[in-house]
Amino acid sequence: MSKTKRVKRKRSNETIYFDYSLLAVLIFLVCFGLIMLYSASAYSALVQHNDSMHYFKRQILFCIVGFIGMYVVSRIDYHYYIKWARGIYFVAVVLMALVQTPLGIEVNGAKRWIQLPFGQQLQPAEITKIAVILFIPVLICQLGREIRTLKGMGQVFLWGLVAAGCVFILTENLSTAVIVMGITCVMIFVVHPQTRPFIAAASAGLVLILVGVQILDAMLSTSGNFRLRRILVWLNPEEYASEGGYQVMQGLYAIGSGGFFGKGLGNSAQKMVIPEVQNDMILSIICEELGVFGAIIVLVLFGLLLFRLMFIAQNAPDVYSSLVVTGIFTHIALQVLLNVMVVINLIPTTGITLPFISYGGTSILFLMAEMGIALGISAKIKIKE
Known part of the structure; x- marks a missing residue:
C-alpha cells in the first residue's frame, strides 16, 4: 500500500486516505520535464530570444503557479463541481467562440489562442477538457439506469460531440477534439x-480508418488542404521532407541516433534543427540524449501516474467522483499515447504535447488543476482499520 496520511476520526474505525504516491510521481515528472525542457530548448531560445533559459524560466514560473493552484483545488469539496459543471461547459464553448473574434491570435499557422493582458495567451481547448471531465459525469449520474439504453448513451454522446465539434470547428484543433470524444466514450x-x-x-x-488511409493515399497528391497534406506527409515522410515532413524526419533521426543509453544529457544535435522542439517533439530529444532507456523511464513514470489515478477512481466515494478521475485518467493516457505515436510517425502530426514535460503555460496549469481535483477526491476515500 502507498504512503497515506491517516487522520483518526473520533468514535470511528475509519481513516482518511491521501495519495502521496500520486503527488510524489507528479513532482518527479515535472522536475524531469523541466530538466529536459532546458536541455531541448536552450539553443533555440538563445537564437530566438537571446536567452538560453527563456522557455525554462517561463515554464518553471507556470509550474510554481500550477502547484499552488493544485493545492487550492485539492482543498475544494468535489461536490461543488456538480453545481458548476454545466456553467463551466458553456463558458468553455464561449471562450472557443472568442478565438474567431479579434481577441483570437494565430501562432505558427494555428489560430487556437485568446490574447490576455500582459502579453499572456489562453488556449480555450484546455478548459474544454476539464469542462467535459466535470460535466459528462453529471449527465451520467442524472440519467441513472437510463445510461444503459441507446437513448441514454446517445444523449451523453451528443454533449461530448458538441464539445468536440466546437473544438474542431472554432479552434481547428483535431487532436483535442479526439481527446474530448475519447473521454466521453470511455466514461460511457x-x-x-x-x-x-x-x-x-x-x-x-479501425477497419474504416485503414480503408480510408488507403483511399486517401491515392487521392491526396493534388490536395491543398493542410490536414490532408499532413496525412500525405505521414504516409511518405521521405518524399515530402521539404514540404512538411522535415520535423518528423529529424525527430526520427534523433531517436535512431540515441541508441539504447543515448548521447548524454545536453549532447543532442537534432535539437538545433527540429522546429519547435520544446513542444510536441521533445520526446525525440529525450530519446537522443537518454536513449531508449530514458524513454522507457518516462513511460514508466506515466504508467505509475495512471496507476495511482486508476486506484483513486476504483476507491472513490461515489459514482460521480469515480467518473471524474476516470476522465482525468483518460485525458492523460490519450495525450501521452497520441504524442508518442506522432513522434515515432505512427499517426500524422497533430501538435499534441507530452503532459508535464512539453513547453506550454496553459497546458501545465490545467493539468495541475486536474491533479488537484484527483488529490481532493483521494482525500475523501475512507479506509477501514
Whole structure:
C-alpha cells in the first residue's frame, strides 16, 4: 500500500486516505520535464530570444503557479463541481467562440489562442477538457439506469460531440477534439454493463480508418488542404521532407541516433534543427540524449501516474467522483499515447504535447488543476482499520 496520511476520526474505525504516491510521481515528472525542457530548448531560445533559459524560466514560473493552484483545488469539496459543471461547459464553448473574434491570435499557422493582458495567451481547448471531465459525469449520474439504453448513451454522446465539434470547428484543433470524444466514450464504456457493442464499434472504426488511409493515399497528391497534406506527409515522410515532413524526419533521426543509453544529457544535435522542439517533439530529444532507456523511464513514470489515478477512481466515494478521475485518467493516457505515436510517425502530426514535460503555460496549469481535483477526491476515500 502507498504512503497515506491517516487522520483518526473520533468514535470511528475509519481513516482518511491521501495519495502521496500520486503527488510524489507528479513532482518527479515535472522536475524531469523541466530538466529536459532546458536541455531541448536552450539553443533555440538563445537564437530566438537571446536567452538560453527563456522557455525554462517561463515554464518553471507556470509550474510554481500550477502547484499552488493544485493545492487550492485539492482543498475544494468535489461536490461543488456538480453545481458548476454545466456553467463551466458553456463558458468553455464561449471562450472557443472568442478565438474567431479579434481577441483570437494565430501562432505558427494555428489560430487556437485568446490574447490576455500582459502579453499572456489562453488556449480555450484546455478548459474544454476539464469542462467535459466535470460535466459528462453529471449527465451520467442524472440519467441513472437510463445510461444503459441507446437513448441514454446517445444523449451523453451528443454533449461530448458538441464539445468536440466546437473544438474542431472554432479552434481547428483535431487532436483535442479526439481527446474530448475519447473521454466521453470511455466514461460511457465504464458505466455500461456490456462490452461487446463497444468492441464491435471499435473494430468497425479501425477497419474504416485503414480503408480510408488507403483511399486517401491515392487521392491526396493534388490536395491543398493542410490536414490532408499532413496525412500525405505521414504516409511518405521521405518524399515530402521539404514540404512538411522535415520535423518528423529529424525527430526520427534523433531517436535512431540515441541508441539504447543515448548521447548524454545536453549532447543532442537534432535539437538545433527540429522546429519547435520544446513542444510536441521533445520526446525525440529525450530519446537522443537518454536513449531508449530514458524513454522507457518516462513511460514508466506515466504508467505509475495512471496507476495511482486508476486506484483513486476504483476507491472513490461515489459514482460521480469515480467518473471524474476516470476522465482525468483518460485525458492523460490519450495525450501521452497520441504524442508518442506522432513522434515515432505512427499517426500524422497533430501538435499534441507530452503532459508535464512539453513547453506550454496553459497546458501545465490545467493539468495541475486536474491533479488537484484527483488529490481532493483521494482525500475523501475512507479506509477501514
